[in-house]
Each structure stands twice: as structure tokens, then as C-alpha cells.
Amino acid sequence: MGKAIGDYNLIADKDRILIAVSGGKDSLTLLKLLMERKKWSPAHYELYAAHIETDFYCSSCVHKGTLEKIFKEIGIEYVFRKITVLDKEKKTNCFWCSWNRRKTLFEIARDFGCNKVALGHHKDDIAETTLLNLLFKGEFSTMNPRQELFGGKIVIIRPLCYVEEEEVRKFAKENNFPSKLCKCPFFQESSRKYIKGLIKKMEKSYPGTKTNIFKSIRRIKREYLNL
Numbered sequence: 001m002g003k004a005i006g007d008y009n010l011i012a013d014k015d016r017i018l019i020a021v022s023g024g025k026d027s028l029t030l031l032k033l034l035m036e037r038k039k040w041s042p043a044h045y046e047l048y049a050a051h052i053e054t055d056f057y058c059s060s061c062v063h064k065g066t067l068e069k070i071f072k073e074i075g076i077e078y079v080f081r082k083i084t085v086l087d088k089e090k091k092t093n094c095f096w097c098s099w100n101r102r103k104t105l106f107e108i109a110r111d112f113g114c115n116k117v118a119l120g121h122h123k124d125d126i127a128e129t130t131l132l133n134l135l136f137k138g139e140f141s142t143m144n145p146r147q148e149l150f151g152g153k154i155v156i157i158r159p160l161c162y163v164e165e166e167e168v169r170k171f172a173k174e175n176n177f178p179s180k181l182c183k184c185p186f187f188q189e190s191s192r193k194y195i196k197g198l199i200k201k202m203e204k205s206y207p208g209t210k211t212n213i214f215k216s217i218r219r220i221k222r223e224y225l226n227l
Contacts, residue, residue, distance in 0.1 A: 001033055001037070001160060001162070001163060002037070003162055004158075004159055004160070004161050004162045004163075005159055007145075008145045008146040008157075008161075009146070010116075010145065010146055010157040010158075010159055011041070011043055011116075011157070012045070013043045013044055013045065014044065015043070015045040015046070015115060015116055016045065016046045016048070016112065016113055016114040016115055016116070017034070017045060017046065017047050017048070017114060017115075017116045017117070017118050017157070018048050018049075018050055018105065018109045018112055018114040018116070018118065019031050019034060019047060019049045019050070019076075019117075019118045020050055020052075020105055020117060020118065020119050021049050021050065021051050021067065021071075021078075021120075022051070022052075022062075022120075023062030023066070023067050023178060024062070024120075025168055025169060025171075025172035025177055026120035026121070026122060026125075026160065026165075026168055027119075027120040028070070028120075028172060028175075028177045028178075029120065029168050029172055029175075029177070030118060030119075030160055031049060031074065031076070032171075032175060033159070033160075034118065034159065035047060035074050035075070035076060047076055048076065048077050048078065048079070048112050049071055049076050049077070049078040049079075050078065050079050050080075050081065050105060050108045050109075051064070051078070051079075051080050052080075052082075052083060052101050052104050052105065053080065053081070053082045053083070054082070054083055054084070054085045054097065054100075054101070055082075055083075055085060062178040063178075064080060066178055077112075079108055079112075081104055081108060083100055083101070083104050084100075085097045085100050105117055106149075106150075106154055109154060114154075115153070115154065115155060116154070116155045116156070117154060117155070117156050117157070118156075118157050118158075118159060119156060119157070119158050120158075121143050121158045121160065122160040122161065122163045122164065122165050122167075122168055123160075123161060123162055123163055123164050123165070123210070123211075124164065124165035124196070124199075124210065125143065125165075126142055126143050126145075126158075126161055126214055126217070127199060127210045127213040127214045128192060128195045128196055129142045129143050130142040130213050130214070130216065130217060131195050131198070131199065132191060132195045135195070136191050140220075142217050143158060144156070144158070145157070145158050146158075199213070
């Protein structure tokens with residue numbers, strides 16, 4: 001994680017960072033690592049945690065009480081926010097749910113005076129998103145390790161961008177994080193699930209495929225593209 005923070009200048013002195021915590025292995029790993037890093041980092045920054053619940057039946061990855069206990073034990077200021085995503089006028093889907101969650105995160109960041117929002121996406125997520133957008137949207141785009149929004153007022157950071165999902169899984173197990181899986185009904189039939197399986201198959205036959213997809217986002221040969 002430290003290499004990614006250095007490569008992309010993800011954390012600086014006097015930053016106020018809001019960590020989005022769903023309660024799954026990725027976000028809890030990010031929370032734990034950032035809190036540990038804060039103890040010895042030469043940069044002085046503040047960390048806050050936010051968990052967003054929805055009125056959809058999957059709601060979150062872990063029980064609120066369990067998450068609150070983790071926040072208190074780790075010693076971080078936190079907030080829980082309940083939002084409505086079910087709308088009779090709109091069809092509930094991944095985009096609508098994630099859009100509302102993201103909007104709420106930005107509102108909480110503003111309330112805490114945070115200039116950065118940290119998300120728990122790892123290397124696998126970024127590789128999957130790259131291939132997903134290429135195959136299903138016909139565009140070359142992905143999750144950026146660092147993304148400035150609103151004229152730089154808010155910066156999204158992904159400190160786990162170099163970390164493999166398997167490494168996250170092992171870390172979560174070692175730290176006895178809750179092992180509940182996401183209950184989102186859309187994931188089971190989603191194109192993302194298909195891409196995840198596709199990359200896994202490709203990796204078995206051609207080791208290094210996932211890493212090459214990840215590296216491609218920084219290896220754009222514009223002279224070979226009709227831009």
C-alpha cells in the first residue's frame with residue numbers, strides 16, 4: 001500500500017480523509033492499514049469512517065453493531081447514515097444505488113471537512129473494471145488510484161490499488177474480520193461477475209494476465225491509436 005501512496009501522492013500532510021466502510025473485507029482492510037500507518041507516518045493527517053445503510057434488503061455486508069464495535073476498538077471517529085434507494089419512479093439497479101451512496105459519501109466528507117475519500121478497491125477491482133468497460137461499454141477507462149472531483153475540492157483515493165484480492169482475503173482472515181459476503185442480488189447476474197470469472201480463467205492459462213490488464217492503464221501508446 002505504501003508504494004501506491006507514494007506513486008500517486010495519495011496522502012499528504014494535513015489531509016482529512018474519510019474512509020468508506022461497507023463492512024466487507026476490502027474496506028475493513030483499508031481501515032486497519034490506514035490507521036496503523038497513521039501511527040508512524042511523517043505526514044500528519046486525520047481519518048474518519050463512514051458506513052452507509054440503504055433501505056434495500058441487502059443493505060450492508062455486516063451488522064451495524066459489529067461494525068460499531070470495530071470502530072470503537074480501532075479508535076476512529078465514525079458516522080452511520082441511512083439513505084433511501086428504493087423509488088417507485090425509478091428502477092433500482094447498481095448504478096442508482098452506487099450513485100446515491102457516493103453522493104452521500106461526499107456530503108459526509110463535507111460535514112467532516114474532509115478533502116479526500118478513501119475507497120477499498122484493490123488491483124483485481126481495477127483490472128476487472130478496465131476489461132468490463134472495454135468489452136461492455138466500448139471505452140478504455142477504469143477506476144483511477146487518484147481522482148480529483150469538483151475542481152479538486154474532493155479527491156478519491158484507492159490506496160489498495162496495487163494489492164491483490166487474495167492478499168486482502170488473507171489479511172482479513174488473520175485479523176478475524178467478519179466474513180459475510182455481499183448479498184447484492186444484482187451481482188449474481190452482473191457483467192462484473194462474468195468478467196471476474198473470465199479473468200480468473202485467463203490467469204490460470206496465462207499467468208500474469210490480470211497484472212498486464214492492470215498495467216495497460218499506464219501504458220497507452222497514443223501513436224498507435226487513432227485519437
